[in-house]
Amino acid sequence: MNKIEHIGIAVTNLDTAGSLYEKLLNTTVYKIEEVASEGVKTAFLQSGPNKIELLEASSPDSPIAKYLAKKGEGIHHIAFEVDDIVAEMARLKSEGFILLSDVPKRGADNKLVCFVHPKSAGGVLVELVQEASPRPSPKEREA
Secondary structure, three states: OOEEEEEEEEOOOHHHHHHHHHHHHOOOEEEEEEEHHHOEEEEEEEEOOEEEEEEEEOOOOOHHHHHHHHHOOEEEEEEEEOOOHHHHHHHHHHOOOOEOOOOOEEEHHHEEEEEEOHHHOOOOOEEEEEEOOOOOOHHHHHO
């Protein structure tokens, strides 16, 4: 794993949270995007090398909606940048980690992503992130 790519924060209202974090970090939201497959709307902020992803549920049955109902607003996950997500997934699986998908999925910010179950990562939801190519591969299209 190369570095922390971003920290994901679950929020109930993207506009309100975006304004709050813009003031807190003295920067602006540079991208808002919906990931329909995950039922989430995201906003990204960057301060120096650090990125924050705000996550708002876009459907009542999405993972973020369930998280917010159970735990409320707050840190949702930590994302690590990797060079080869498929190889990193295989390595982690061989080490006994539980992955939430068998193949990488398209995520926000033109990334391929895979989550590691918090039960196998000390209670922390970990996201693996790799820069995606412009066109999905056949394996991505299956996901």
